[in-house]
Amino acid sequence: xxxxxxxxxxxxxxxxxxxxxxxxxxxxxxxxxxxxxxxxxxxxxxxxxxxxxxxxxxxxxxxxxxxxxxxxxxxxxxxxxxxxxxxxxxxxxxxxxxxxxxxxxxxxxxxxxxxxxxxxxxxxxxxxxxxxxxxxxxxxxxxxxxxxxxxxxxxxxxxxxxxxxxxxxxxxxxxxxxxxxxxxxxxxxxxxxxxxxxxxxxxxxxxxxxxxxxxxxxxxxxxxxxxxxxxxxxxxxxxxxxxxxxxxxxxxxxxxxxxxxxxxxxxxxxxxxxxxxxxxxxxxxxx
Numbered sequence: 001x002x003x004x005x006x007x008x009x010x011x012x013x014x015x016x017x018x019x020x021x022x023x024x025x026x027x028x029x030x031x032x033x034x035x036x037x038x039x040x041x042x043x044x045x046x047x048x049x050x051x052x053x054x055x056x057x058x059x060x061x062x063x064x065x066x067x068x069x070x071x072x073x074x075x076x077x078x079x080x081x082x083x084x085x086x087x088x089x090x091x092x093x094x095x096x097x098x099x100x101x102x103x104x105x106x107x108x109x110x111x112x113x114x115x116x117x118x119x120x121x122x123x124x125x126x127x128x129x130x131x132x133x134x135x136x137x138x139x140x141x142x143x144x145x146x147x148x149x150x151x152x153x154x155x156x157x158x159x160x161x162x163x164x165x166x167x168x169x170x171x172x173x174x175x176x177x178x179x180x181x182x183x184x185x186x187x188x189x190x191x192x193x194x195x196x197x198x199x200x201x202x203x204x205x206x207x208x209x210x211x212x213x214x215x216x217x218x219x220x221x222x223x224x225x226x227x228x229x230x231x232x233x234x235x236x237x238x239x240x241x242x243x244x245x246x247x248x249x250x251x252x253x254x255x256x257x258x259x260x261x262x263x264x265x266x267x268x269x270x271x272x273x274x275x276x277x278x279x280x281x282x283x284x285x286x287x
Contacts (some may be wrong), residue, residue, distance in 0.1 A: 016280040023276020026269035033266060037083040046077035048234045060254055067254035070242065078234040079258050085235040086266070089150045090216040094208055096154025101161025102204065108162070109169025110192060120166065123159040131156060135218065136227055144227045146235075153215050164207055168200035175199075202281045209274030213267045220263055236263045 017023055040046065051072035052064070060067045066075035108119040135152050142148040172178065173196065181191050222228030223237025231238060236259040242248045243256035 013280045017276050020276035020279060022272040023280075026272030026276070029265060029269040030273065033083060033269075034087065037080055037087065040080050041077075046074070046080055048073065048077040048081040049232050050074070050077075057252055057255070059252075066258050067252075069239075069255055070248075075239075075254060075258055078239055079236075079262060081234040082236045082239055082259060083262060083266075085146060085229055085233065086216050086219060086237070086263070089146065089153070089219040089235075090212040090270075093150045093154035093157065093215040093219075094212045096151065097157035097211055098161050098204070098208060100155065101158035102165050104158065105162035105165030106169055106192060106196065106200075109166040110173060110188070110196060116166075119162065123162050126156065126159045132218070132221065135222065136225075139222060139227050144222070144230055146229050146233065149219055149222055149228050153218050157211055157215065160207060160211060161204060164203055165200055168203060169196055172196055172199045206274055206278045206281070209270050209277060213270040213274070216263070216270075217267060236260075 052058075052068055052074070053072055055061075055064060055068045056072050057070050058064060058068045058072075064074050064076070066079065068074055069078070104119050104123075108116040135156060138152045138156075139148055142152065175195075178191060178195050181195060219228055219235065220237035220240065223235045224240050226238075226241065228237050229235035239259040240256055240263075242252075243260075248255050
């Protein structure tokens with residue numbers, strides 16, 4: 001009976017999500033982006049590092065659909081490879097945050113006591129620092145690169161997941177079915193995996209989408225400041241770096257508008273998907 005109820009709830013969530021037009025539009029865009037950044041380089045034989053020495057800062061043409069940058073590199077190639085970098089950083093850093101924050105939040109919320117005090121106070125300390133300043137310092141120490149940026153953003157982003165799962169575990173732990181499981185001698189591990197996690201994880205799914213969008217923006221900001229992905233590597237952030245020049249900003253729109261638009265569309269799509277998941281998981285909302 002419980003299995004049927006779970007299947008019914010899951011089917012209802014999926015149904016509400018598929019009826020959410022903005023969420024489906026966001027999901028379509030994200031899937032399309034992933035397909036393009038994975039397959040297009042092989043289909044069109046794109047290379048983000050080659051320079052065309054006859055076409056420095058050239059406007060869009062047949063040879064270069066989106067034009068070239070100041071040293072003759074193809075904007076389309078760098079846009080696609082930059083998408084790979086930005087999406088990879090967003091996904092991996094969010095995964096790192098989740099893998100650190102969720103277990104710590106579970107421990108703090110379920111076992112309470114000294115573990116709760118230690119974990120939550122450390123989370124408070126992490127959250128008391130301006131995140132971008134702390135990220136800049138750590139990236140400077142580790143050296144700017146794709147992997148250092150990914151690790152730093154991931155490690156510093158755990159507090160959101162820890163506090164969210166902690167609050168939900170506190171609530172779920174007081175439920176009658178959890179108390180009953182404790183009374184009959186069910187192990188803590190089984191209680192956590194069978195009762196606590198399934199009933200506490202829904203908000204984490206929503207947080208994952210927003211954390212991924214935030215990570216992509218943070219990576220782009222760091223690259224824009226010269227502390228993220230380093231040339232000749234491509235990312236949307238370091239493509240926007242050239243926009244600091246008033247000449248590029250006003251006269252060479254093809255050099256900065258494609259990555260800017262791609263960044264805007266990606267973040268909006270992720271946020272739309274997150275909104276859809278939130279609405280689908282809320283039984284009070286009718287889509």
